[in-house]
Amino acid sequence: MKLVMIELAIDFQSEPVRVVVTGAAGQIAYSLLYMVAKGDVFGPNQPVILHLLDIPPMMGVVQGVVMELSDCALPLLRGVVPTADPDVAFKDVDAAFLVGAMPRKEGMERKDLLAANVGIFKVQGQAIERNAKRTIKVLVVGNPANTNALVCSKYAPSIPKENFTAMTRLDQNRATAHIAERLNVSCADVSNVIIWGNHSSTQFPDVRHANATVNGAKVSVSEAIKDDEYLKTQFVEKIQKRGAAVIAARKLSSAMSAAKAASDHMKDWWQGSANWVSMGVISDGSYGVPADVVFSFPVICSDKKWTIVQGLEIDEYARGKLDITAKELIEEREEALAVCQDSNL
Ligand SMILES: NC(=O)C1=CN([C@@H]2O[C@H](COP(=O)(O)OP(=O)(O)OC[C@H]3O[C@@H](n4cnc5c(N)ncnc54)[C@H](O)[C@@H]3O)[C@@H](O)[C@H]2O)C=CC1
Numbered sequence: 178m179k180l181v182m183i184e185l186a187i188d189f190q191s192e193p194v195r196v197v198v199t200g201a202a203g204q205i206a207y208s209l210l211y212m213v214a215k216g217d218v219f220g221p222n223q224p225v226i227l228h229l230l231d232i233p234p235m236m237g238v239v240q241g242v243v244m245e246l247s248d249c250a251l252p253l254l255r256g257v258v259p260t261a262d263p264d265v266a267f268k269d270v271d272a273a274f275l276v277g278a279m280p281r282k283e284g285m286e287r288k289d290l291l292a293a294n295v296g297i298f299k300v301q302g303q304a305i306e307r308n309a310k311r312t313i314k315v316l317v318v319g320n321p322a323n324t325n326a327l328v329c330s331k332y333a334p335s336i337p338k339e340n341f342t343a344m345t346r347l348d349q350n351r352a353t354a355h356i357a358e359r360l361n362v363s364c365a366d367v368s369n370v371i372i373w374g375n376h377s378s379t380q381f382p383d384v385r386h387a388n389a390t391v392n393g394a395k396v397s398v399s400e401a402i403k404d405d406e407y408l409k410t411q412f413v414e415k416i417q418k419r420g421a422a423v424i425a426a427r428k429l430s431s432a433m434s435a436a437k438a439a440s441d442h443m444k445d446w447w448q449g450s451a452n453w454v455s456m457g458v459i460s461d462g463s464y465g466v467p468a469d470v471v472f473s474f475p476v477i478c479s480d481k482k483w484t485i486v487q488g489l490e491i492d493e494y495a496r497g498k499l500d501i502t503a504k505e506l507i508e509e510r511e512e513a514l515a516v517c518q519d520s521n522l
């Protein structure tokens with residue numbers, strides 16, 4: 178099928194940002210592209226040019242997505258570049274959503290995807306190094322997201338490591354929504370829920386510093402819930418296993434909620450965050466987390482930069498949880514780097 182490049186003839190004052198979405202034929206991209214193209218992420222006045230990357234056999238499907246984007250008649254969408262060539266996809270891009278990867282099936286752990294997916298992020302890191310703006314902001318969604326982000330950054334050595342992040346916002350959103358439901362308040366009334374560590378079943382969803390507005394008064398979540406044992410056990414397990422629960426129910430992995438989380442993550446990074454948000458970022462050793470892993474920390478974003486929230490108390494219980502998830506990330510890193518070295522990609 179012949180691919181067409183669409184440059185829509187709309188005149189805007191601001192320069193468009195170039196945004197690549199990989200896995201453009203897949204289910205997360207199908208929701209995410211619409212959110213980006215209608216201004217949810219980069220702002221209601223910021224034109225965008227979308228680069229859509231997928232593999233050659235999926236180009237027919239991508240062409241259908243291009244048609245639908247056009248049919249949405251979105252004023253901010255200045256152009257669409259569908260391609261199966263990473264060098265075209267990453268050319269001069271300002272922001273990247275790295276979604277394209279194999280999703281897990283029922284019964285698998287996310288790290289089981291490592292051997293299949295890590296090569297994709299090596300190749301894309303190399304393409305970023307050759308083509309992207311040095312200021313590119315990269316959000317890795319494809320699993321295992323933290324380790325894929327680390328691999329990607331290692332193969333783009335001239336881009337600052339701070340520009341590579343992994344998505345744990347879906348876990349944050351799940352935890353926030355769960356607390357809000359339990360307290361019968363809106364999600365907007367719950368703040369500062371933290372996800373520490375890996376986007377995996379070792380992650381530590383932590384509400385020890387979270388607040389909720391209940392009946393007009395701001396209180397700590399633990400005060401409002403009044404069941405610390407529940408918050409330390411069932412709640413943690415529920416969030417850790419939520420992805421698997423969705424797969425069991427839908428026979429497909431989370432997509433609409435994953436796209437919303439990707440949109441939230443990039444929006445906060447680009448436009449600034451009102452509260453703490455959780456992002457997988459390169460560890461600088463904060464909270465005793467080993468360096469050279471992409472670890473989810475609470476961060477604040479401003480001026481298109483994230484900063485790890487410092488000074489939070491880590492008690493013995495939290496220390497144990499942080500150490501478990503850090504250990505898993507070190508194991509994943511060693512395995513991933515071995516796969517990259519063995520592969521001729
Ligand atoms: N971090 C997180 O919170 C979440 C991560 N995920 C992960 O996101 C990934 C994508 O999920 P879905 O969209 O549901 O999968 P999907 O299977 O619907 O789509 C994946 C797309 O990626 C494409 N693809 C494969 N190799 C590629 C390559 N080298 N370059 C570009 N595109 C490539 C496929 O052809 C396919 O179109 C999976 O790894 C999934 O586990 C999903 C939900 C949440």
Ligand SMILES: O=C(O)CCC(=O)C(=O)O
Binds near residue numbers: 281320420423424
């Ligand atoms: O759990 C999975 O592997 C599916 C996608 C995902 O990462 C999630 O839903 O959290």
